[in-house]
Amino acid sequence: MHAKELIARRVALELNDGDIVNLGIGLPTMVADYLPEGVSITLQSENGFLGLGPLHDTDPTVCNAGGQPCGMVPGAATFDSSFSFALIRGGHVDACVLGGLQVDEGANLANWMVPGKMVPGMGGAMDLVVGSRKVIVAMEHCARDGGAKILPRCTLPLTAVNVVSMIVTELGVFVFEEGKLTLTELAPGVELATVREKTGAAFAVAPDLCTMPLGV
Numbered sequence: 309m310h311a312k313e314l315i316a317r318r319v320a321l322e323l324n325d326g327d328i329v330n331l332g333i334g335l336p337t338m339v340a341d342y343l344p345e346g347v348s349i350t351l352q353s354e355n356g357f358l359g360l361g362p363l364h365d366t367d368p369t370v371c372n373a374g375g376q377p378c379g380m381v382p383g384a385a386t387f388d389s390s391f392s393f394a395l396i397r398g399g400h401v402d403a404c405v406l407g408g409l410q411v412d413e414g415a416n417l418a419n420w421m422v423p424g425k426m427v428p429g430m431g432g433a434m435d436l437v438v439g440s441r442k443v444i445v446a447m448e449h450c451a452r453d454g455g456a457k458i459l460p461r462c463t464l465p466l467t468a469v470n471v472v473s474m475i476v477t478e479l480g481v482f483v484f485e486e487g488k489l490t491l492t493e494l495a496p497g498v499e500l501a502t503v504r505e506k507t508g509a510a511f512a513v514a515p516d517l518c519t520m521p522l523g524v
Contacts, residue, residue, distance in 0.1 A: 419445075
C-alpha cells in the first residue's frame, strides 16, 4: 500500500458521522475516499463552500480552495469569504486535516513556506488550525532528503503555535497528551526502533501501543 493511501485510510477513522471537516490540499483530499461505512461528513472549503462533493464527481465550474474541480452534494451552500472565515474562526469546524512540512514537540506546525521558494501565501491555514476543534496533520514521516519532519523545534516559519492534536504518518500515529508528544500506534510491519530512528523529536510511547487500524 502506498504511504499516502495508508495515511489517508487511518485519518478517515478519526472523523465522525455528521462532522464538518476541512480537508487541506494534496494528501488530505484523499481522506474522503476512505470513510467507514455509515460515516458521512460535510466538507467545508475556505473559499466559500459547505457541502463539497467528492473529487471524482467533478463540476468544472466548482473548485475547492486548492483549485481542484469538485462537485457539490444536495443541500450544499456557497457564500463569500468573510462568512466562510466566520464559520472557521467561530469554532464551527469539527476537524481539519492538513499536510505538514514540520511539527515539533510543542505541537507547533510549519506547513506553508520554505525560505527561498516562491509561495502564494499562508491561505486559510492559520485560521483553520486555531478555529478547528481537532487538528490532524497528515504527512509522510520524512522529507524527500530523508530528514526528519517531526522535530524538537520547527526550523521553518510557523503556521501556528501549540495547535496540533494528532500526527498521522506512514510509520505511526502520534498524539499530544498533557502537552507531551506520544506514539500511540505503529503502522503494520513497522518496528518502534524505525520510528525512533526517523523521528527527530523526543516522544513518549503509550503503554497500550498498538498496530494502526486502516479501515476500509
